[in-house]
Amino acid sequence: MAAAYLRRLAGDAVEVRSAGSAPASEVNPAVVAALREDGIDIAAETPSLLTADDVRASDVVITMGCGDACPVFPGRRYLDWTLDDPAGRGLEAVRPIRDEIRARVEALVAELTSPPA
Template identity: 65%
Template sequence: MSPSAVPSVLFVCVHNAGRSQMAAAFLTHLGAGRVQVRSAGSAPADAVNGAVVEAMAEVGIDISAETPKVLTVEAVLSSDVVITMGCGDACPYFPGKRYLDWKLADPAGQGVAAVRPIRDAIERRIRALLTDLAPDPAVPEREG
């Protein structure tokens, strides 16, 4: 990645219906065009988790139109950073890529009350990632 290039991040989890969707939404929202964002799953679900959609709406981010996507080799190859969240051995590894593995609880089957702390942990990690990838002092702190 050259210093002037826009960094590209791929978030991967098994179903692409919870953690990776929240992470992609936060990075898209907070990155404001400074980062190219993708998300995918090794075994995508039919729809994004409803409790995840509700939890994100509580912080002003609408992901109701998002759909789970299948993980492809092309998506990994075209990303500078690949962040995995419990996809295990299904995630392809390519030398030269930066990989991060975020240990986060799985929101599958959980209600919105259980999803909120996962959402908040993801937001904190995204803010730190943004500082590392594309620092911008104009990124506001979320209140509450």
């Protein structure tokens, strides 16, 4: 969800990579439905495994509780967002998670795209 919102809100200003430390075989249907309500279609997306190269190529790495499973490299900014996991939840339970992710991404985009002080 965070990657989908980041792509939508930041456009070409930010290069987005999305991966997980233990990705599912498919995107959660409730997540697909929740994002579709906001006009974002991720139905064709496929979860992928987070690699050291993904992290090495990033300036900002947002994790959602992957702990020691996520590679850490000096010089990267890490943000660990504590959120409920939408896995196994229905649409009603996913909506508040979606809304929280959208709010955090909006704040991040504002920070990343504003001119330096």
